[in-house]
Amino acid sequence: MTGWIVSDRMVRSRYTEWYDGARSEFLTFPRNLAANLQSLLVDPSRPPLPEFRELVELSPGEMAEFLSVRKPILGHGLGVLKFSYCEQRTYEEVALRMLSREQPDLTGIYLIANDPISHTFWHYYEPGRFQGVASDEAKRLGLLIPNISVHNDRxxxxxxxxxxxxxxxxxxSDHGFEASGRLPKARPTDQFADSFEQARAEALKNGTVSLGQSGEHTRDGVFIAAGGPIRKGVSMKGSVLDITxxxxxxxxxxxxxxxxxxxxTEILDPGFLARQPVRSIPxxxxxxxRDVLSIATRPEEEQEKLEMLRSLGYIR
Incomplete structure (x- = not known):
């Protein structure tokens, strides 16, 4: 068996470590790959501030909150920004490292930050679809959603x-986004005081924490393909089920x-389809x-596949 897998546990185990001190060993396949990639983890406790400043302009109070939040909380805007971006940056650096060493037949990279950021910051992006959005905040924070797309393009x-x-x-993308028309629900800061460091509690002593989703999913997503036998300038309608x-x-x-x-087939070059017709099996x-049966006669392959499942945490 060839290839490699870097699971989301590579990053999320760090979150678990910050939560309760636990640490997962089930991060990658092969298992020893995790040790070689540790230096690429983008740690939210030491966020890359120059990169964040390119994405969004934060007020002094927002920056204090951003720096002091220590645990991801669903719906907390600045925490979502901090943790989802650092998680994505880790995936990005891991992919660049691995692809610079070898290029397998198939590679998938998950860029996660768009989704949680769109859920929590959409009311700044389209303030006219909501009531009560401060214009100065919309002017600054509304740039975050297009800027994360610019980051992805780069x-x-x-x-x-x-x-x-x-x-x-x-x-x-398996879905799109639109305004929900509902502002995130404000809750008193002290309800979440135990989830943040003292610095955050002091920075927000008289403030609020916004929770909720102002951006919601739509059925229409994004599909762009290029290279190899992909035809240029072709528009089509399809489903996420057509990708595989x-x-x-x-x-x-x-x-x-x-x-x-x-x-x-409408996006594929006719010459390619003539040379390599689409084949089907039941x-x-x-x-x-058949593979399961053959494993029983080849113990070395059975052990290799079991080790892959163990290294990713599916079995023990």
Whole structure:
């Protein structure tokens, strides 16, 4: 078995460590890869302030709160910004490191920050869809949502310098966003005093903490593809369920008939489809069952696969 997996436990175990001192050993496959990647963790207790200043302008009080929050709390805007961005930056650096060493047939990178930031800051981005949003706050904080997209675009350009021109690149979001029309609900700061360090309590002694979601999901997401046999200038409508069948076809693998979705043939070059027609099989289950049977006759492969599951924390 070849390849590598870096699970979200690589970052979230650090959050667990900050919560209660516990530390997970189930971070990566192979398991020893985690030790080699520790230096790439972007620690929210030491956030990269120059990068945050490029994303958003915070007032002195907001910066004090931002720096002092020590634990992620769902719906707390500045905490969401701090922890989700640092989590994404870790994924980014890990991917750059691994792709600079080897380039497998398939790589997936999760850029998480857009989603929680859009949930918690949308009322600043579209203040006209809400009542009671301060204009000075909207002017500053409303830039955060487009700026995180600019950040993602710049990161994509860094990735593309590492890969060949024939590599197919897909940008996929399984949903979009729109204004919910509901402002986050303000709650007294002291309700969450035990979740923050003393510095934050002092900075917000007479303030409030905003909780809730002013941005909500829409069904329409984003799909952009380029490189290799992808046709240029083609618009299409599809579903997130079409992504996996299309990837299978691009890799020359058969598409199972029991899989939801279809191959997006309209975005593929006709010459490519002529050379590599879309193939199908009834299901991959038959191969999975056959593989399970073959494992029993090859103990070394069984142990390797069990070690992968253990290293990721699925079994003990």
């Amino acid at each position: 990161y994509l350009s860094r990735l593309m310098k590492l890969i060949s021109k024939d590599t197919v690149v897909m940008v996929v 069948p299309t990837i299978l076809a691009l890799m020359g693998l058969p598409v199972p008939e029991d899989m939801n979705g279809r191959v997006l 299901s991959y289950n038959m191969y999975l069952k």
